[in-house]
Amino acid sequence: MKVDVLLGLQWGDEGKGKIVDVLTPSYDTIARFQGGPNAGHTLEFGGKKYVLRSVPSGIFQGNKTNIIGNGVVLDPALFKIEVEALEQSGHKLTERLLISKKAHLILPTHRLLDKCYEAAKGDAKIGTTGKGIGPTYTDKVSRNGMRVGDILHNFDQKYAAVKERHIKIFEQHNFDYSELEKIEAEWFEGLDKLKEFAFVDSEHLINDQIKSGKKILAEGAQGTMLDIDFGSYPFVTSSSTVCAGSCIGLGIPPHQIGEVYGIFKAYCTRVGSGPFPTELHEETGEKIRKIGFEFGAVTGRPRRCGWVDLVALRYAILLDGVTKLIMTKSDVLDSFDTIQACVAYKIGDEETRDFPYEIDNVEPVYKEFPGWKKDMTKMTSESQFPKEFSDYIAFLESELGVPVAIVSLGPDREQTIVRG
């Protein structure tokens, strides 16, 4: 049995959490493979809303195994808050959430380093989520990091050495780290909570599951346009968000990857700094933000909104090897007279359909479509789709070369249509 992967094709917040939850009944195991609490994955069902940051989105449907893989970075303090909130709402996780020993720990000083480096960048700041993601992955790659497995091996000595090194950096930057003591106290409480969970060699576990015919879904965080190699560098996150990242972040051989679900919004959003060719600065952008409730699940920041960008989507599909597309939030456009899709970029006098090295100075070339002007949020089958919407999907499929297998028409689990 091969491992299926679900990942975002834009700049994050495509609705990954919702769709993973919808797909969970078809799987035995759900595994996160990269990122950390910079993610905010929202799920809604039974009139309740949940936002998951480090916990995989497969915890609500049946007693499935959920894994935090080696590619993830984990902050025990935020993990404790997340897990306790879930416990309070009746979702006990210790029996079914397993954590890779090789996942890296976001230390209290990593969170402060994130702040320190952002402040040092001035106007060129990335607009990170401030969760210590970049500094933790930096320490991982420079071989200075601490892993979950270290909690059981000589922890105090290793922690003191890393902390001392980070404090030297604060001092070099004249950075006020007086918050450290408070953050540390919460962090160590979080560590106690983390110790209630099983630390595992998840690469062995996952490969054993593959051999025994179990179905695994790898859940991505962020989106392809935030990938460290292929995203709009340097305005990206610090992990491999592309499909290949699932192999590295879980220890899966590439030939064991099956379906690749690429998820995108019917429009496009971005949080933080960086180029965004189809961004709408006027009232249409404001309208999308309002109807789509486009505010960050983690930071509450307003998300920048714009039209769907098919040049960027084609690039993401190419990199990820997407086999099935999932389109979310089409319902947000229900009241629009016309909608637009960027089909090419203009660079000077030249037009291109290929994603260029830099997207700072490209001008989107749009194709306009008539709006469907119908409330689609209560529709239960594809046969109810307005003709304009079906035509639009057919256009997307021909432009992108991959079928749209699922359409999401609202935040609730039930508002999902699997196409025949």
Ligand code: GDP
């Ligand atoms: P993720 O990070 O990819 O899991 O996405 P987020 O949870 O950060 O952002 C997606 C937002 O859109 C959440 O508030 C979801 O509840 C909501 N959502 C997901 N799918 C749909 C949809 O089809 N229509 C509408 N209106 N909202 C949706």
Ligand code: IMO
């Ligand atoms: P989910 O999984 C949207 C963005 C930040 C910033 C950049 C770097 O919910 O889709 P980082 O804290 O990772 O160093 O920030 O990446 N970013 C996200 N944007 N959704 C996310 O996750 C994001 N995670 C990081 O806003 O621009």
Ligand code: MG
């Ligand atoms: Mg999100």
